[in-house]
Amino acid sequence: MDYLKLADKRQKNVHTNFSSNHYLGDQNHVMKLIDWITFWRRNPSRFVQRYFGITLHLYQHIILFLMDIYPSICIVAARSAAKSFIIAVYACKEAILRPGARIVVASATKKQARLIVSEKIKKEIIPRSPLLEEEIDTIKDSQNEIEVVFKNGSSIVVVAANENSRGYRATVIIYEEFRMIVKNIIDTVLSPFLYARQLPFMEYEEYEDLLEEPKEIFISSAWYKNHWMWTTMKTFVKDMLQKDSSVLIAMDYSIALRHKIKTRSFLVKERQKLDGIAWAIEYENQMISENAHAYFTYDMLNKNRVLKRPFYPRKNEDVLSRIKPKDILPKQPGEIRVVSCDIAPEGGSGNDNSIFSLIRALPESKEYKATDTNGEQIRIQQGYRRQVVYIETQTEFETTKQAIRIKQLFSDFDADYCVLDTRNAGVSIFDSLAKVLYDEERNVEYTPWTCMNDDKLRSRIVIAGQEPVVYSVKAQLETNSKIAVCMRNTLENNMIELLVNNQEGLEELQKIVKGYDMFDVDEQVFYERPFLETVALINEMIALDYTVMSQTGAIRIEEKAGARKDRYTSVSYGNYFIELLGNDLHSDDDEYEFLALYN
Numbered sequence: 001m002d003y004l005k006l007a008d009k010r011q012k013n014v015h016t017n018f019s020s021n022h023y024l025g026d027q028n029h030v031m032k033l034i035d036w037i038t039f040w041r042r043n044p045s046r047f048v049q050r051y052f053g054i055t056l057h058l059y060q061h062i063i064l065f066l067m068d069i070y071p072s073i074c075i076v077a078a079r080s081a082a083k084s085f086i087i088a089v090y091a092c093k094e095a096i097l098r099p100g101a102r103i104v105v106a107s108a109t110k111k112q113a114r115l116i117v118s119e120k121i122k123k124e125i126i127p128r129s130p131l132l133e134e135e136i137d138t139i140k141d142s143q144n145e146i147e148v149v150f151k152n153g154s155s156i157v158v159v160a161a162n163e164n165s166r167g168y169r170a171t172v173i174i175y176e177e178f179r180m181i182v183k184n185i186i187d188t189v190l191s192p193f194l195y196a197r198q199l200p201f202m203e204y205e206e207y208e209d210l211l212e213e214p215k216e217i218f219i220s221s222a223w224y225k226n227h228w229m230w231t232t233m234k235t236f237v238k239d240m241l242q243k244d245s246s247v248l249i250a251m252d253y254s255i256a257l258r259h260k261i262k263t264r265s266f267l268v269k270e271r272q273k274l275d276g277i278a279w280a281i282e283y284e285n286q287m288i289s290e291n292a293h294a295y296f297t298y299d300m301l302n303k304n305r306v307l308k309r310p311f312y313p314r315k316n317e318d319v320l321s322r323i324k325p326k327d328i329l330p331k332q333p334g335e336i337r338v339v340s341c342d343i344a345p346e347g348g349s350g351n352d353n354s355i356f357s358l359i360r361a362l363p364e365s366k367e368y369k370a371t372d373t374n375g376e377q378i379r380i381q382q383g384y385r386r387q388v389v390y391i392e393t394q395t396e397f398e399t400t401k402q403a404i405r406i407k408q409l410f411s412d413f414d415a416d417y418c419v420l421d422t423r424n425a426g427v428s429i430f431d432s433l434a435k436v437l438y439d440e441e442r443n444v445e446y447t448p449w450t451c452m453n454d455d456k457l458r459s460r461i462v463i464a465g466q467e468p469v470v471y472s473v474k475a476q477l478e479t480n481s482k483i484a485v486c487m488r489n490t491l492e493n494n495m496i497e498l499l500v501n502n503q504e505g506l507e508e509l510q511k512i513v514k515g516y517d518m519f520d521v522d523e524q525v526f527y528e529r530p531f532l533e534t535v536a537l538i539n540e541m542i543a544l545d546y547t548v549m550s551q552t553g554a555i556r557i558e559e560k561a562g563a564r565k566d567r568y569t570s571v572s573y574g575n576y577f578i579e580l581l582g583n584d585l586h587s588d589d590d591e592y593e594f595l596a597l598y599n
């Protein structure tokens with residue numbers, strides 16, 4: 001084909017702007033360059049394969065093609081679907097093929113967005129692509145400045161999604177893990193970055209129809225339907241079907257399995273360590289609906305996810321070797337520590353495990369509102385801020401072993417009280433705790449305990465030297481209602497702190513645990529477990545049904561068939577006990593029920 005016939009008068013004369021001995025001083029060379037630029041822009045995945053030297057999977061070819069067509073792109077993909085990799089490839093491709101492009105990657109945390117540059121571009125793509133390396137002028141990768149500058153005037157900049165990130169300009173903006181970004185920040189701070197790429201020839205009227213739309217790319221894993229991302233996704237679908245102006249792309253774990261990004265054995269291990277809802281979100285890419293009758297809402301729980309530092313029990317071998325604990329949480333003045341236990345029925349089942357929760361109670365002067373069991377508002381002027389620093393699922397149902405594990409956690413945590421569910425199998429656990437126990441795995445003998453609030457239980461086993469540290473809970477309907485109301489009040493008044501989400505937790509672990517990235521899977525799971533258990537706790541709580549008893553007004557909390565509530569029970573028991581401690585120690589209000597608590 002004679003491409004010179006298709007060129008306009010300005011294209012035909014581009015070569016006149018260069019000297020005759022310059023490569024572009026030859027009109028044929030100019031036309032070949034225009035042909036190749038046109039070809040690569042229309043075939044972005046072929047450019048990536050040929051120029052970057054990267055072999056792409058079919059789904060990655062499709063994604064790159066769609067990302068070039070639409071100005072608004074939303075990708076919701078399961079973990080291990082290589083979504084960050086494809087975003088990094090797209091950003092580099094865009095920077096090279098469109099000189100002067102300004103690509104901004106924004107994330108809730110700058111460290112998360114930084115991975116696009118530090119891990120994907122620097123460590124994965126550049127080593128495989130000498131031609132890409134030649135295109136790059138400099139890479140700035142420090143705490144304060146993260147930017148890839150290209151020789152053609154393009155750049156890739158990483159920013160944190162907050163109020164301090166104003167003033168940037170972008171022809172393409174990528175919202176990395178956008179579900180973690182505050183919607184208002186996107187609307188008022190980040191989205192205004194966008195502008196059309198400025199091209200010299202656009203001053204001519206005949207080229208106005210070639211004006212390029214700036215692009216917004218939303219990328220995330222799935223989450224809950226009550227989150228703003230669900231509304232955004234529905235808007236993308238509507239625009240895709242009616243206006244053909246947007247595209248929504250979704251992928252589950254089968255992509256990673258099909259293309260051997262992850263192995264089947266790895267996914268099986270992941271399935272075993274995650275609860276059902278977390279697996280559905282993280283790997284099946286399901287947007288989960290919140291229970292319409294939920295007593296505890298996702299928003300109520302999520303706003304209390306501010307705790308970054310978990311507690312880790314000591315390993316038995318470290319105790320035997322007298323190795324000093326590394327991951328300690330210093331006890332603060334006036335702090336109370338509680339081990340709260342929900343005991344599974346004897347024999348247990350896959351749907352019912354014993355749960356041990358470790359909760360810090362930090363004295364705090366704060367006046368806040370609460371609702372009593374009669375629905376009346378009361379004011380609490382002093383209380384304890386709770387921190388749920390560790391949750392452990394116990395699948396061992398042998399009574400003595402469970403009792404020893406409780407003693408181990410109590411010792412490691414330097415706890416003051418043990419809240420124990422003493423219904424059914426819990427009575428047998430109490431009997432073991434009330435005796436002198438020898439721990440073979442640690443070569444330790446534990447002092448016997450007794451009950452502090454139940455004379456009948458205390459009289460079951462009487463041994464000299466027993467410590468009155470066990471608070472017995474035998475929850476009936478009225479007590480369960482008080483416990484549920486107390487838990488809701490604590491959440492609504494921000495008097496409890498839960499661990500942050502997995503991603504933020506992982507970032508903290510990489511900072512505070514030396515050599516974390518080099519650990520084997522089992523060791524990493526040990527450190528990630530508190531964050532995963534917190535996810536499971538939240539999933540349990542938002543799935544719980546509640547009913548108000550017509551005659552008494554009491555709240556009944558129930559799990560759906562096949563679901564569980566043992567983590568909720570464990571944490572809520574401990575929370576209720578800490579509330580009683582606060583009332584007993586600090587209040588002069590007759591409305592509170594006082595207990596004789598001593599330790």
